[in-house]
Amino acid sequence: MDKSTTIKVMVPVIIALIHMGHGAAELGFAGDFQNRTARQMSCVENQEYPHNSFCCKNCEAGTYVKEKCSRDQEKGICAPCEKGTYAEHPTGMEQCLQCSQCHRDQIVVAECISTSNTKCECKPGTFCLPDEPCEVCKKCSKCKADEEEVSRCTATSNTKCKKGNSPPTEGPTDKPLASNNTNTIAIVVPILFLLIFILLGIILYKRYQRQLSSPADDLKEVKIPIDKRPRSEEEQENTHNAGLERKEGQRPESRPLLTQETQETVYNEESPQSSPPAPRQPEMVTEPWAGDDGPPRRLVPVLGEEESLSKSFDLFDSLDVRYHNKFFRSIGVSDNAIKVAETQQPMDKVYDLLRVWMQKEGLRANINTLLQALLDLDQRYSAEHIASKAVERGYYKYE
Missing domain, CATH: 1.10.533.10 (Death Domain, Fas)
Structure with a gap:
């Protein structure tokens, strides 16, 4: 085998070895990533928080994480909560929570501090149940006329009532006696009003019968005695003219009305020892909110x-x-x-x-x-x- 043939055979082998090395490296990196993820998931809840490939200790209540830790199981740099914020429990957050604001129908029971939120409760006369979202405080109920108050309304509970004849829930009291007195008054008062009404009816009926039987006697009874001083010729003439008017059957409404000054003068002449009648005060007129068709007043x-x-x-x-x-x-x-x-x-x-x-x-x-x-x-x-x-x-x- 010559040298060129050997090179051609070795090149594919070398390329295959290189690919195998890269695969092993990738498998090693994936395993390391899985180990770090498992490590992060093993941080103790409410005590540690994950950072990079390890767990940091939480900051104390009233503080937040200003700078995270650089080593496993260490605490980073913690800073106190700023004004208007709080952290009620140990935390790994990088900022504190904002303090709550009480509603308009609530009062502040405790101000917000670095370790606790604002505490609010309903104003007196209103309530909100603790197991319900308190969006609006409800008005306290009132016991009916035939009920008794067992417990007063508080900021977290409504008024509790019971029927007057139901057995008491607490120790013995004098409530039954008070109930009997109330029943007695409820019976006696209408009877008294009825008797007074009957008595007034009898008096008015007798007076009406007396007026029909002897009108002249009634006129004598309503006469007002005046002093016995001798009257002037002018007064005698006025009395005489008044008698003539009565004989002619003149109606009272046809007589001329006296002015305020004339009434005071006549009163002074007839009763010089008494003070003149006080002038009538004008009646108070309530201003209307709006006319029949006009716009309303603001x-x-x-x-x-x-x-x-x-x-x-x-x-x-x-x-x-x-x-x-x-x-x-x-x-x-x-x-x-x-x-x-x-x-x-x-x-x-x-x-x-x-x-x-x-x-x-x-x-x-x-x-x-x-x-x-x-x-x-x-x-x-x-x-x-x-x-x-x-x-x-x-x-x-x-x-």
Whole structure:
């Protein structure tokens, strides 16, 4: 075999050996990658976090990872959480979580610190169950007239009531005695009113019979005694003319009316020792919210926008139940919120849905928007009633 033939035979063999070497290298690299992946997956949860091909220790609560570790089972550089952020547990995150903000219908129980988030709870008079998402605080219920309060409403529970004749859940009290007294009063008071009404009827009937039987005697009884001083010729003439008018059967309404000064003069002449009657005060005229066809007057809050609006929600209980859903849809409340509120009593439904609308609108929430929505639904009487009551109770005033 010559030299050229040998070279031709050896070249394919050499190429095959080179390919085998590359394959072995690739297999080795893949195995190393799989080992590193398995190593990363073996980091202890809530205590370590993976970085490169090893595990780093978590930073303590109230801090975050500013720079990751360079060796396995070591801790990197940790930095404290900045103001407005927190880390409640040991973490491997590179930044802390943002502190939460309480809703408008909640109060802050505990401020946000580096190791705990802000803690909020519903304002007094409202509640939110702990096992439900607290989007809007609900208004506390009130026990009915035939119920007793077992436990008061708290920020996380509603008022608990029981029937008056049901067995008490706690120690013995004097509640049964109080219930008996209430029943006695409920029976006696109507009887007393009935007796008074009958007595007044008898008195009025006897007085009417007496007037029919002896009208002259009644006239004598209503005469007002005056002083016995001698009267002047002018007074005698006036008395004589008055007698002639009565004989002619002149009606009282045909006589001329006396002015204020004339009444005071006559009173002083007849009773010089008494003081003249006080002039009548003009009646207070309540300003109307709107004319029959004119535009409504705008209401301006007196107690602050949020407080005046919240206190006015109870006035919307007078809305016609048939227009509830139309009204709330017109102001932007979702059908889902309306369906949830329909499981409650009508008064609570109106209040809760208005709170949902107020939370949705934020700073744009205004009573004039609600009144305009009622006008658009041809509920002008309800709108005027709510506006006048809000002004009368001092929540708003006319612009």
